[in-house]
Structures are given as C-alpha cells and as structure tokens.
C-alpha cells in the first residue's frame with residue numbers, strides 16, 4: 001500500500017528540483033529558478049534559504065545595472081560539502097577531492113605494490129591518503145566512493161581477479177569506519193566511463209574501455225550507466241575472442257584479456273576488433289572510447305582498433321579518453337557530490 005506524498009516528501013523533491021536547476025545552468029537568480037521550475041517565487045526563496053543554510057548554494061554579489069530590483073545570482077557552494085574519491089589499483093593507490101561542481105580540489109596518486117599485502121593494511125594506507133587530500137582541500141566531506149578493479153556486490157567487494165586477497169572484503173565498510181564518512185564502492189571501469197560522460201567529450205551513448213592491467217568496460221546508454229542485472233555488465237576482458245586460445249583464470253578460453261596479455265600488436269588489435277564488433281552489434285553504440293592506456297601505445301592502438309571496425313555500417317567512432325575527464329578517481333569523487341545534488 002502506498003500513502004499520499006506528504007509535505008516533507010514534496011519539500012525534499014522541490015529542494016532537489018531547485019538545486020538541480022541551479023547546478024545545470026548556474027549562475028541563476030531566484031526569479032529565473034522560479035521561471036524554470038514552475039514553483040512560486042515565495043516557495044523558491046524559502047527553498048533557496050534552506051539550501052544556503054545547508055551550504056549547498058551560495059549567493060553571489062548583487063548584479064548592478066539594468067532595471068527593476070537587482071538580482072543576486074545563485075551558484076553551487078564551492079566551499080560546501082565535497083566528495084572524496086579513492087582508488088585501489090593493482091599497482092597504485094589514489095585519492096582525490098572534488099567540490100560540489102565536480103572540480104578537482106586536491107589529488108594524490110602513489111605507486112603501490114600490494115598484491116601480497118593484507119587488505120586491512122591497504123585500507124589503512126588508502127584512508128591516510130584520503131586524510132591527506134581532505135586536509136589539502138580544506139572542505140567538509142559529504143562521503144567517499146572507492147574505485148576497485150573488479151566486480152562489486154551490494155557493499156562488499158565480490159571479486160578482484162588481479163587482487164585475490166580482497167575476495168569478500170567489505171572495502172566500503174572498512175573505509176567508512178576509518179574516515180568516519182559514508183562510503184560506497186564501484187567498479188573502476190564504470191567510474192571511468194561516468195567521468196568521461198560528466199567531464200569529457202563523450203555522447204550520451206558509448207562504450208568506455210578501460211585497458212590497464214585488466215580490461216573492463218563501462219556501458220553508458222541514454223546518459224546513464226548500464227550495470228546489468230547483478231552489476232557485472234561490461235566484463236569485456238572476458239569476452240571470448242579466440243575459442244581455441246589460451247586458458248583464462250575465469251575458466252574460459254581465449255578471453256580478450258588473455259590474448260592482449262600476449263602483447264603482439266596485430267593480434268591485440270584483432271582481438272579488440274572481434275570483442276567490440278560484438279559489443280556494437282548488441283548495444284548499437286556509435287562511439288567507443290579507449291581509456292587508461294599508456295600514452296606511448298594509445299594512438300597506435302586506437303588507429304588499429306578503428307581499422308578493425310572500419311567496415312561497420314553505420315560507422316563507429318573510436319576515440320581516446322579525454323585526459324581532462326579525470327578517470328575512475330574523479331568519477332568516484334564526483335559520484336558522491338552528484339548523489340548529494342540529486343538528493344539534498
């Protein structure tokens with residue numbers, strides 16, 4: 001049984017409406033917010049006061065000139081609640097703070113060899129990096145999100161093929177306990193795809209391939225991440241490209257990731273081509289973005305993969321990721337603030 005939307009539900013909905021409206025088109029005056037949302041000016045003013053009190057919005061100096069009453073434009077509060085992104089890579093750890101607009105305010109990435117390290121010690125190191133960037137940014141943290149190279153269950157890390165000691169570790173719980181803020185965890189390829197969507201040049205429908213030590217993909221359809229029924233969508237590295245190829249630790253044979261590991265350039269491009277032609281046929285995407293590549297091999301690989309897909313009709317563009325998008329680390333941090341803006 002459902003009950004009618006109460007006053008509080010409506011107010012929360014309207015707070016999100018006003019905040020989202022400003023986030024989309026800042027700076028905006030209260031009057032413009034009223035016009036755009038269809039709320040009365042009185043209601044908008046009351047909601048804006050609450051959002052300013054919560055340090056989510058800030059009012060800029062009054063614009064002079066023109067006729068009528070001067071309007072103080074509103075924008076997201078750059079000194080307000082921030083998002084902390086953390087990254088557990090196979091060979092590195094990272095931390096990054098973004099403000100409410102998603103702009104990076106502090107970041108640190110350090111090489112780290114932790115395949116044989118106790119996950120608790122790695123969580124300690126990640127939390128210390130988080131504290132370091134929190135201090136450097138000087139902003140209050142709304143929460144944190146951790147990027148991991150593997151498949152993620154509800155809260156616990158389910159499987160990290162390249163970091164087997166992490167199987168079943170509640171990484172989000174461990175980080176939340178150490179830093180004292182709400183924490184989430186997500187697949188690094190998904191977060192890198194979201195960073196490309198939010199801060200890069202990608203269209204609303206694309207496949208983002210993260211090719212580092214492992215190969216994963218983030219699928220974005222209609223401007224939303226497609227996670228699949230159990231959050232496992234985008235395991236491009238385990239698409240079979242050579243049915244008689246080398247055995248893979250996933251139990252399959254001839255997976256893309258194993259063939260690419262052999263590092264013969266022609267075979268690598270051919271293997272990507274086989275996997276991506278299948279992906280394009282299934283999802284009807286027209287753009288493939290290759291991210292996470294070593295700059296020395298990025299452009300030759302992009303050109304070789306594009307050549308493998310050249311005969312597709314309609315044509316598919318193969319692009320390199322936008323370096324300004326920030327990858328999985330910024331995607332993780334921005335996930336926190338975007339959730340806050342959607343649900344203040």
Ligand SMILES: [Zn+2]
Nearest residue numbers: 238248250255
């Ligand atoms: Zn496999």
